[in-house]
Amino acid sequence: MAWVIARQHRLQLFGMAAIVAFAALATLVSSLPIRAAYHRHALSSCLPPTSRSGCDLIVSHFQSQFSVAGPLTRYFALVPALAALFVGAPLVAREFEHGTHRLAWTQSITRRRWLLSKTLVLTIATALTAAAIGALAMWWRQPFDALEGRMSPAAFDVEGIVVPAYAVCALAVGILAGVALRRTVPAMTVALAAFVLLRLGVEKLLRPHYLAPAHQTAAGIARPPVPREWVLDDELVTSTGRQISTSLQDQAIVHAQRAQIDAQQYMAALGWRRVVTYQPEERFWTFQAIEAGIFVVLALLALAGALWLVRRTPS
Amino acid sequence: MADTPLEAVGLAKRFRRGWALRDCTLTIPEHAIVGLAGPNGAGKSTLLGLAVGLLEPTAGSIAVLGNDPWRDAQTLSRVGYVPQDAPLYRSLTVAETLEFARVTNEQWDGDLASELLLRVRSEVKVATLTAGERARLSLSLALGKRPALLLLDEPFAKLDPLAGREFLGMLMDGVAATESTVVIASHVVADLERVCDHIVLLSDGAVRLQGNVDELLGTHRLLTGARRPLGTIHGVETVVRERHSGRQLTLLVRTNAPVLDPTWSVDEIRLDELLLAYMAPERLPTPRSPEPGRLRWHG
Numbered sequence: 333m334a335w336v337i338a339r340q341h342r343l344q345l346f347g348m349a350a351i352v353a354f355a356a357l358a359t360l361v362s363s364l365p366i367r368a369a370y371h372r373h374a375l376s377s378c379l380p381p382t383s384r385s386g387c388d389l390i391v392s393h394f395q396s397q398f399s400v401a402g403p404l405t406r407y408f409a410l411v412p413a414l415a416a417l418f419v420g421a422p423l424v425a426r427e428f429e430h431g432t433h434r435l436a437w438t439q440s441i442t443r444r445r446w447l448l449s450k451t452l453v454l455t456i457a458t459a460l461t462a463a464a465i466g467a468l469a470m471w472w473r474q475p476f477d478a479l480e481g482r483m484s485p486a487a488f489d490v491e492g493i494v495v496p497a498y499a500v501c502a503l504a505v506g507i508l509a510g511v512a513l514r515r516t517v518p519a520m521t522v523a524l525a526a527f528v529l530l531r532l533g534v535e536k537l538l539r540p541h542y543l544a545p546a547h548q549t550a551a552g553i554a555r556p557p558v559p560r561e562w563v564l565d566d567e568l569v570t571s572t573g574r575q576i577s578t579s580l581q582d583q584a585i586v587h588a589q590r591a592q593i594d595a596q597q598y599m600a601a602l603g604w605r606r607v608v609t610y611q612p613e614e615r616f617w618t619f620q621a622i623e624a625g626i627f628v629v630l631a632l633l634a635l636a637g638a639l640w641l642v643r644r645t646p647s
Numbered sequence: 648m649a650d651t652p653l654e655a656v657g658l659a660k661r662f663r664r665g666w667a668l669r670d671c672t673l674t675i676p677e678h679a680i681v682g683l684a685g686p687n688g689a690g691k692s693t694l695l696g697l698a699v700g701l702l703e704p705t706a707g708s709i710a711v712l713g714n715d716p717w718r719d720a721q722t723l724s725r726v727g728y729v730p731q732d733a734p735l736y737r738s739l740t741v742a743e744t745l746e747f748a749r750v751t752n753e754q755w756d757g758d759l760a761s762e763l764l765l766r767v768r769s770e771v772k773v774a775t776l777t778a779g780e781r782a783r784l785s786l787s788l789a790l791g792k793r794p795a796l797l798l799l800d801e802p803f804a805k806l807d808p809l810a811g812r813e814f815l816g817m818l819m820d821g822v823a824a825t826e827s828t829v830v831i832a833s834h835v836v837a838d839l840e841r842v843c844d845h846i847v848l849l850s851d852g853a854v855r856l857q858g859n860v861d862e863l864l865g866t867h868r869l870l871t872g873a874r875r876p877l878g879t880i881h882g883v884e885t886v887v888r889e890r891h892s893g894r895q896l897t898l899l900v901r902t903n904a905p906v907l908d909p910t911w912s913v914d915e916i917r918l919d920e921l922l923l924a925y926m927a928p929e930r931l932p933t934p935r936s937p938e939p940g941r942l943r944w945h946g
Contacts, residue, residue, distance in 0.1 A: 333750045339743050340736055431734035435785075438699045439751035440724035440792070446751070646702045 337453045344419045344454070348461040351415060355408070359468045366398055370475040391479055402476055402486070405469050409490030412462035412499040417527060419454055420506020421519040424642065428514040443642045451507060451635060458503045459496040466495030481560030481613040485535060488562070488619065497624035497631075502527045504634035511638045511645065534626055540564050542622045545609045552600035553581075561610040571603030650713035652677055652796040652828040653698055657707030659852075660693050667693040669852040671707070675796075675830060675845070680822070682839030682860075683832040684922050685849035691832040692731060694849065695798050698830075699728045712795055724754055727789030727827065731800040733782050735773045741784060742769035748788045760791030763821050779810025783817055790821040797827045803838045815842065836919040846918070848925050855925045860918065867921055870898040870911040882906040888924045899924050 338345060370376075375394055378387035395402075424447065427433040437443050470477075470491040477487055488494070502523070509523035510516070545564055548556035553568065568576045588598040611619070653675040660668040668690040675681050683691050696702040697709050700716035700723060708715070714722040735744060741764070749755045761769070764787040767780050776784065782802060789797055799818075803811045819842070822829055830847075833839050839846070846863060848856040856863070867887070870880070874896045877886075882904040890897045899916065900906070906913050916924075 336739075336743065336747045336750055339739060340747075343738070430737075431730065431732060432736055434701060434728075434730040435734050435736075435788070436751070437701060438723055438726070438728040438730070439748065440720065440753055441751040442720040644703075 333449050334453050337450050341419070341450075341454060345457055348415060348419075348457055351411060352461055352464045355411075355465050355468050358408075359472045362401060363472050366401065366472075366475055369394060369397055375475070375479070394475075395479070398476075402473075405473060405490050406486055409465070409469060409495065412458070412465050412495055413502040413527065413531075414524075415461070416458045416499040416503035417506045417520060417523050419458065420503040421510045421523050422516045423450060423454065423507050423510055424638075425510035425514055425516040425519045429516060444639050447507075447511075447639060447642050451504075451638075455500055455503060458499050462496035462499035463493075466490070466492055469495070479559070481562070482616045483560075483562030483611050483613050483619070485562075488539075488616070489535070492617070492620045493624045494620055494627070497627035498531065501530070501627040501631040501634070504631040504638070505530070508634040508638040508641070511641045514645075530627075530630060534623065538626070539619065539623060540611065542619050543611070543615060546612050548608045548610070550606050552596045552604065553606055554596065555606060556608050558608050558610050560613045562613075563608055563610045565609035566606070568599075568604050568606055571605070576604060650795075651675070651710065652679075653709070653711050653830065655694075655697075655707065655709045658694075658697065658704055658709050659706040660690075660697060660702060661705045666852050668697070668849075671849075671852070671854050673847055673854050673857055675828060675847075677828055678826065679845045680829045680843050681831070681845040681847055682836075682843030683830055683847050683849065684836055684839055685834065685855075686926060687834055689834075689849040690852040691834075691849055692800055693852075695728070695800050695830070695832055698796075698798055699723065699726060724752060724792065725795045727792050727794030727797040729782075729785045729789050729797075729799040729802055732805065733785035733802075735781060735785060737774035738772070740770055740772050741767055741776070744773055744784060744788070745769070745791070748791055752792055754792055756791050756793050759793065759821075759824060760787040763787050763790055763817050763824075765817075777810070778805045779807070779813060782806055782810070782814050786814065786817060786821065790825060790827075793825045794827045797822070797825070797829045799829070799831045801833055802831065803833060803835065811838070818842070836922050840918050846922070848922055850926045856922070863921065864915065864918060866902050867916050868900055868902055868906060869914040869916050869920075870900055870906065871914065872896055872911045880906060880908055880911070882908075888927075 375390055378390055424433070427436060436446055439446075473482075473487055473491060477491075480487065482488060482491060489498075505527050506519065506523040509519040509526070513519045513522060546561075548558060550556040555566065568581055570576060584599060584602070584604075585595045588595040591598075651674060653673075655671050655673050658668060658671040659666065671690070671694065683694065685691050693702065697704055698711050698716060700720065703717045711722050712725055716722045716726070736747065739747065745757060745760055745764075748760070749757055764783060767776070767784060773781065773784070782805070786799075786802070789799075802814060802818075806814055818829070821827075831839060831843065840860075844860055846856065846858065846860055847854060866884075870883075872895070874891060874894045877889075880900070882902045883898075883900045883906060884903040885901040887899040887901060889899075899921075
């Protein structure tokens, strides 16, 4: 069975293999100058990031040299999920469009087993592809992660086990849309919209709260050092812990300047403190596991929906 | 085991655009080769779709080999179905297509399928096959199941006469090998006439006529005579259709005894004429509520 399914979808499987091959090549080639610079700048002597004198200059030299390369990985991280959508949505929709569902569904295998077998083969292929991409991105980002940490979305979304989880979820959402809409293009459109909503919704609404965030406080307006953490909130509060509005902050600074006193000292004297709320870097794998778990559950729900629908779909 | 191959009672199917099949009651006898005739949109494909569980009945019931095809996928292991336009996976080769059928069916006679599929090379991609070859590949997939019931939906529609004849030859060989009951849906009566021993005529979603071809032809006659007010004619059970042309009157009648009345010239009727006469609904005497007086003819 698996062999026939693989033959049927060989184009998609070749495509996934090609994506991995291309990604591996691009990662290797583009990573060489970054790694060379990383060692040349003697960045490792400033790690973990410290306030040792001169280190901030070394770090900013390195970051400005590769300011374009870093964000590029963010876009590349979309590839596995997009590829999965392009595989998932036509999986059943194209059968409807070509009428081949009338062939497949009139063999003695049940529709559910038929869909499950197809899904299983493609899920494995998708997960492997995305896992490879995630691992490549992780290796590529090593120098950046050493400086910036892996908790901010720019790193978190493209590394580790969430990448295959996103892709498998996109595949399942695509399949569900294909079963429900029975046309490839509408199914792709709807699946893309649904997946983007899920993905952003989880990132913005759920991820900051997987574990209770940590806080660091400093007197005055100097920011406490949190170079490698995922900063969720950064605010000034009064001595009683009440948040200070930005306009009040501005007024205080203007006031200090007029009085020709140091604004920093003035605010510290007022009892103001700067509080940074963040998720610490060492929670990376915990967060990865939670987020991957969420998307695997979403994938299973979508798949269950598709299996339920396919049984009841008249044709 | 003598499950009726196909039995429908009060079967109806409504799509969004309206009723495709209404109050359809029919029985397909075992080992018959049945022609499912009717114009386009008569409900032939719908009936076959219901028989293979692709569609769910809106009302009534259909039993295929004693099972409900919508609920019981197991039924399909003994039903061969050649869908309209013979859909196949274009990217697969012939051999891979046969492999697909093998892995998706618990009973699969690969030898029979390849034996029937003469002169189609197995390493060729389906996309490059001719319409005739594709139709025969589709048929071999259906026959490889060694089906008790074989359903074909407009199998000749895309075939030239030669390919049609080859297809028919293969069908007959396959039926001989599997002893299956066959239902062929077609709107071309000539295609059905060559092979079928039974006819089911669908029109506007309803069964208009069903029975053994010889019996139907034996009991229907064309009567031609001078125009006259109609009285009873001995031997005539029903007048199916009457047509006036000038001073001449032509009646298509269903008989229950030989018509010996010398004022009528009695002719046999061809199958296509017979089906055509039953297709046109406005000329039909509706058996349940006959128009009083005019169309009641009892011998």
